[in-house]
Amino acid sequence: MAAVTPQDDTRLRYAWRVCAVTSLGIVLIGVAGSTLNVALPTVVRHFGANALESTWILLAFLLVNTASLVFFGRVADLLGRREVYLTGFALFTLASLLAGLSPDVWFLIGTRALQAIGAAMILANGTVIITDAFPPDRLSQGMGVYIGTLSVAQLAGPTLGGLIAETAGWQWIFWLNVPAGLIALGVGAGLLRKMPRRPKAPVDALGNVLVFAALSALLLALSEAGSSGLSSPVFLIGAGLFVLLVPLIVLTGRRSPSPVLDLRLFGGRLLACANLASFCNALARSALILVVALYFQAAKGLDAFAAGLSVLPVPVGIGLASPVVGMLGRRVSPYALSIVGAAMSAAGLGVLALAADPATPYWVIGGGLFVAGCGSGTFLTGNTTQVMRALPADSLGVVNGFRVMVMNVGIVISVGLSLSVLTASVGPALRAQVYAGTLSTLSPVAVGQLMDGFQRAYGVLFAVALTGTVLAALARSPRR
Structure with missing residues (x-):
């Protein structure tokens, strides 16, 4: 054993x-996201939002955040990772203050988009800053704590969000981010060292615009499919635009020296399968808290x-598994941990798919x-850890932005897809009542129909999680 110098x-x-x-940064992002998931019915009732507006209160953040992650990974390579990271804190804090002052639902959606830009600056750089700071043999420990901290935020978020919404008012869900953001900004400015800037490369502005447009079209199609069906003109237009834009994204990526979607990253089996497994896991797990929270409010009347x-x-x-797995990372390969985690996530979703009935004990x-949760952690x-260890140091910023973006695309699709599958069972007339959490007071028949929607939604997510397990198993490093 080598001596420690x-x-x-x-x-x-x-x-x-x-x-x-x-x-601190991941706590800020985690709390901000999970509180609104549970408090959504309260916000919907306050503004009298319709089904489309209700969906976009959540999706505006996910969409803008996803589309700008790689962009800010590249910007950080050019301008400095510490500087962009701290700017993200400042912007997120300002947007949170404005969100609580929203006079109408579309102003709130706009400030959520502004929050998403600040969050992208934080998320695209936090993992890279940790990877640069830790010795390679201790990286899994750092990642375990970092991801475990996210679970603490998610642990506090739903309960805190529900408590705030019922007592102080939904505005304080956003305003609590302000002092936390100022503290994180001050501590980060005093502690983080400047990191060396990478060689300059142009930002793929056109690619970012095309990715944003493609994701917007896909989300619009998914949100419309559940209420109006696959023959809806809005669904057909959205799906058609998405199909047309994907080849354009690939084409512009091949011509750009620094594409927003660098398909060369999928050239090796490890990165290709690991990123796709991450996509499946994110798609399967991300809407879980939202869907379950709606279950207890819309179906159980809580x-x-x-x-x-x-x-x-x-x-x-997640909070229990992440730090334990981080310590095991020095003895067990990240490859094996990813397979076990993916399989556990699938097993948990399988239980929920079988238990979608109001009579099921808690x-x-x-x-x-x-x-x-243990599987996700x-x-x-x-x-x-597996992906970050496999990357060259000179591409950590852009590639980590790409990695997080892949996960966020799964989250975006998951929210749109699961809500669409869930609410399709009750039809467009009652869809708003699901979002407002008041369906249980209307009709036992409608609640029974909604249970079919929950079962289908969990079934789809379970199938995706199984696919992620297979991909995680294929993400083995090539033998040297």
């Missing part, structure tokens, strides 16, 4: 301080706070949520 000890101490700072308590097993599972639902730690 003073230089190694100094680097490790700095690495853990960096992990603490970046964890308030937002009680619904927030009901989804706690997911973040508890311990069964809670058990499925806990297993899915295990997979995310193993998969992230």
Whole structure:
């Protein structure tokens, strides 16, 4: 066993301080996202939002965040990773203040988009800053703590969001980000060192615009399919635009020296399968808290706070699994951890698919949520470590932005797809009542129809999770 030099000890101490700072960022993003998932019915009732507006309160953040991740990874390579990271904190804090002052629902959607830009600056660079700070043999430990911290945010978020919505008002869901953001900005500015800038390369502006347009068209098609069917003109136009834009994205990517979607990253089996497994895992898990929170409010008639308590097993599972897996990472390969995590996520979703009935006892639902949470924590730690170890240092920023973007595309599609499958069972007339959490007061027949929607939604997510498990198994490093 090699002796630990003073230089190694100094680097490790700095690495853990960096992990603490970046964890503040992920707490801010995690809490902001998960609180609104549970408090959505309260916000919908306040503004009297229709089904389309209700969907876009959530999707505006995901869409803008996803489309700008690679862009800000490239910008950070050019302008400095520390500078872009701290600017993200400032912008996210300002947008949170404005969101709480929203006079109408579309102003809120706009400030959510502004929040998403700040979040993209943070997410595209946090993992890279950790990777640069930690020695390679300790990276899995740092990643385990970083991802475990996200689960703490998700743990507090739903309960906190439900409590705030029922007591102080939904505005404080956003305003609580302001002091937290200012603290994170001050601590980060004082602690983070400047990182060397990478060789300059042009930003693929056209590629970013095309990706944003393609994702917007896809989301519009998915959100319309559930209420109006596959023959709806809006669905046909959205799906047609998406199909037309994908080849254009590929074409512009081949001509750009720094494409927003660098398909060369899929050239090797490890990165291709690991990124696709990450996509499947994100698609399968991301809407879980939202769908389950809607289940307890729309079908069971619980308030937002009680619904927030009901989804706690997911973040508890992630929070317990991530640091434990991080410590195991020095003895067990990230490859093996990703497979085990993906399989556990699929098992948890399988339990939920079989338990979609109002008469199902909570311990069964809670058990499925806990297993899915443990699986997500295990997979995310193993998969992230596996991918980041495989990357050259001079491409960490852009490629990590691409990696997070792939996951976010899964999240975007997951929210649109699962809500569409879920609400299709009750028809367009009652769809708004599902989002507002008031369906249980209208008709037992409608609730029974909604249960069919929950079962179908979980079934689709379970199938996707199984596919992710197979892809994780294929993401083996080539033998040398």
